[in-house]
Amino acid sequence: MAEELVRMVNITKFYGRVKALENVNLTVRRGEVVGLLGDNGAGKSTLIKVLSGAVPATSGDIFIKGARVDIRSTSDAIANGIETIYQDSALVTQLSIARNLFLGREPLRGPGLMNRLDLPEMERVASALLREVGITKNIPASTPIGALSGGERQAVAIARAMHFDSDLIILDEPTNNLGVAETQGVLQFVRNARDSGHSCIFIAHNIHHVFQVVDRIVVMRRGTVVADDIVPGQSSVAEVERVITGMDH
């Protein structure tokens, strides 16, 4: 079995007096794609927010590669190799693909005082990454993100996570509002990320999309994990739906 990458232990989260998560445990192994499913209000978004540093847990521990870590901000999560990709919020639409890929970690050339961007290198690496992630259309790396389709934007965000060696890529509803072809493209991007050794947590409402790409399914209901070892192929979509809705008892 692959090495354990992330382990969340007894995570509890209160919003005021409302308990959103109760003693949640979640493990992700290296190179594993985990599907996180649950109805609205099940707690999956809150769990992901805790792991990505968007909100702090009220109690509980997070271990990365066996070491306990404090994740208090998105920057902390990124520094610990956890990258979260939201539908729209992760990119700057006015900036080019290359400038977005390297945002915050831009390579420089020439004397340090000049603070000069190494744009040719940024664009060369960006073009190679787009091919690696599976974009077959010839899109110049100088294209602004605003001119890309929803699926292509997801690809850029995934490419960025892969390039900066994020160990875990969290995809929050990456196939929302996408057409059939674009959805298949995003699912292929996820497979490519896994093939290059990255782990993923994949959240989607559409169970069929999850079934196509994940190794294991975790189901949440009312702030707790109710199943964490469902393997697509060994269970049917209907069975998983029953677990999600609580009709499996």
Add this chain to the structure above:
Amino acid sequence: MPSLARRLFARPEAGPAILLLLLIVVFTAINPAFLSILNISNTLAFTVELGLIALAMTLLMTSGEFDLSVGALFGLTPVLMWTMFNAGLMSLSMAFLVAIAVAALIGVVNGWFVTALKIPSFLVTLGMLLVARGTALYITDGFPQRTWSAEGQWIAELLVGSVRFGDLRLYMSLFWFVFFAILLHYVLTGTRVGNWIQAAGGNASAAAARGVPVAQVKIGLFVLTAVMSGFAGVISSIRTSAANPNSGTGYELEVIAMVVIGGTALSGGRGTIIGTVIGIFILRLMRNGIVMIGVPGLAYNIFIGAIILGMMALHSWLDRRNQSGG
């Protein structure tokens, strides 16, 4: 070459550049004196003072903020400098440095209110406009400060000394304008800081998540804008031999108009120094040109308003066309 032409016209500077050329052609056709050496010389002298503020404002607006206190600082900084110098407290060059430092401090305060207290820059800088203008009026009792003792001072020569090429008289301020235009264009388009400025204005939370120090970037730009406003005010006061506490009134809106006409987005994320330079010349040539062709000067605002509306419509159309990949 059609794709080159297409790319050229898709740039935000294309529309303003065409308008600027049209203005020059029309004004010169009606009154050939528009392109006379004397008129060019006079126009350049005044243009670059407002222009210096517009250059800094371009970066600030690209980061998603703007500053309404620039006109008040244009008035306050030279008043401070001349008051300290005339009172015999220090040399003119030291008074210049202290006054610029006060402007920088005001920029820090603006930036801190906006980034730490999360108050919109419109409200913060409106308040600072009143504080700065009120301070200038209070310390002068509303009277202009005498500045004639500037003659022969090396700092005055450095800021507004002039050179003559035949009939053409060029002030040092033009050199400063060209210097800062090149420098800030480079910063915005070619540096890591420029990438951060655009990201801070385009999507601040995404930028912060990537480790971009959004607050520091914005505070730095508020300081730059305040310092450039003070610097322009000092240049103007030496050139006109007057430090009037009321000078610069209304400049804030004219500067913002110059920047948006040039193609910088009021909402942030996209900015162009080349566009701003074109915008600066459009507004200054309009002011000069409509008087020269016999249109009453009081009608100036009608033309400026119409140009702003026209340019906004053009930029919005170009944006939509570019986004749709058309």
